Amino acid sequence: MTTSYPWELGTATGVGSYPGDDPAEALRVVLGELPELPHLPELPARGPGADLTGRTAGLLVDMPVRVEPSGWRFSDRPGRDTLRAHDHLARDLDVLEEIAGGHDGPFKIQVCGPWTLAATIELRNGDRALKDPGAVRDLAASLAEGVAAHVADVRRRLPAARILLQLDEPGLPAALAGTVPTASGFSRLRAIEEPVAEDVLRRVIETACADDAAYPIVHCCARNVPYALLRGAGAKAISVDLSLIPKRDDDAVGETIDAGVGLFLGAVPASDTVLPPLRSTAEPVRDLWRRLGFPAPQLARQVVVTPACGMAGASPKYVRDALKRCRDTARMLHEAAE
Template identity: 85%
Template sequence: MTTSYPWQAGTATGIGSYPGDDPAEALRTVLGELPELPHLPELPARGPGADMTGRTAGLLVEMPVHLEPSGWRFADRPGRDTLRSRDHLARDLDVLEELAAAHDGPFKIQVCGPWTLAATIELRHGDRALKDPGAVRDLAASLAEGVAAHVADVRRRLPAAEIVLQLDEPALPAVLAGTVPTASGFSRLRAIEEPVAEHTLRTVIDTVCADGAAYPVVHCCARNVPFALLRGAGARAISVDLARVARRDDDAVGETIDTGTGLLLGAVPAADTALPSLRATAEPVRELWRRLGFPPARLAEQVVVTPACGMAGASPRYVRAALARCRDAARMLFEAAA
């Protein structure tokens, strides 16, 4: 197997969200602790429009949203909520250009994937977009166009970087299982068939990442990650919470490794806690690799160490410590395999 990855062997990165409301401070932390694969932090503490759904909804083309007490809902025209989302992102990108314009390695950005958006945003009459196949198709097309423009903007601001695009799909297992609640919460929406889910996700990835514009990663921090579906949709790497990968997933994970698909493994707790030792942090990664019988030398090339999920609920001090632990664990894994 010969597979190239945008990252160097022994690399760590973050997932997306961070505490606080200062994008410059957050980005300096990321650049300092994760220099080999930094990413654009998301700061949901700033309020509506900085959250995962609202931030990505601001990228949608000709599908404005507004905020209701029940959550995000499609609107007839752009209002202050859509504008707030775009303003937050514009400020983040200005800070990115100011602090990282000379970055010449891989750089990761994150957006919400089409199925999690469809499970979260409501139609004008109140049902979730997931209920309407036509609305899902329109949403996926709008998302693909908007994210492609976003990637092009980031590439313009970071001309020497290779863009890694992470699509966040935490709701995808629930979409497939038919456990997404209706807007009222009294019922569940129908399950989406895997071929349909795969095709929709692929339309977004193919549009945004055409001609090498970005390297596609899909992040899913839930249980029952559909590894084969994500690979079939075009994900070249899959990001998961290692603690939620069970032995029943061994065949799916093994097939993923065998195809050369990258793995971003969440090995460090995302919320404030007493961090385990460096050796204890790296051991679950090594144990998974040994259990599946793959050569140790491939581990550091194919695996990126990350926190378990976003870290918006953590303290700034813990974030720095956790990112440093990810970085040191990745280097330990590399050195052990050398």
């Protein structure tokens, strides 16, 4: 049986972050360059509360945070930092409704996943939340509730759209490998066992995407992506940096494709560079597919082309060029397979 995906053949999208501080301008660029699968831009240049951790921490239920010199930390009561995160997101959603309220196709939103959040938020004593299993459970439950409410809010603002929810987990491989540093930096936190990691992520996905409220994607732009774990947790698509897929991962990637899980492949550099000819961008995607032995027509259906990662450090001109390259690459791959 053919797996159904919420995107069309030959689709491209972005990962999440962009340069600048104007949400309306960023969204117009996304809608113009990625009309088949646009997404809500993130603008970390606006400061604390617009960054990956702070933006998602603002969604947490009954777990306020504040900014310390060392980063984000849980606090006793909501303060200006939590309020700032709420304000940034509220502004983004108002702009989304105003500019894209009539969008009737797939639309992607992004939040930080539980393991990356636990590795970047500190407990009140300064230790990372990742160190305390009880704190991780509480954080994941709060996150799941908050993200479910966020998905519902986006659905109200885009009533005709199909919502895709991307959980960003760049810190998950380090948590599994036991390479996340302690607060002092002199040691490393104990490795998280894979069944525990999978269970926590699954709980967040199941709550946030309950009743088919959203289509779950997990993004991991680090090395050693745990494909089987992400599939087991309920990810229906996995987003990775194509340049970081080693041949030793062929079996894991092949099993993921065989299971019908979508692949968001980061085929275009995320920071300013001179882009090579279009065929040179598409060829690594085709090479991977040929190497794994899957039918060419399946590629355009199952693969979405993206930048390698977020583009907050890129120039506005390069962002437009890179997004156009993603779209042109996806079309080329589709046309070549027909």
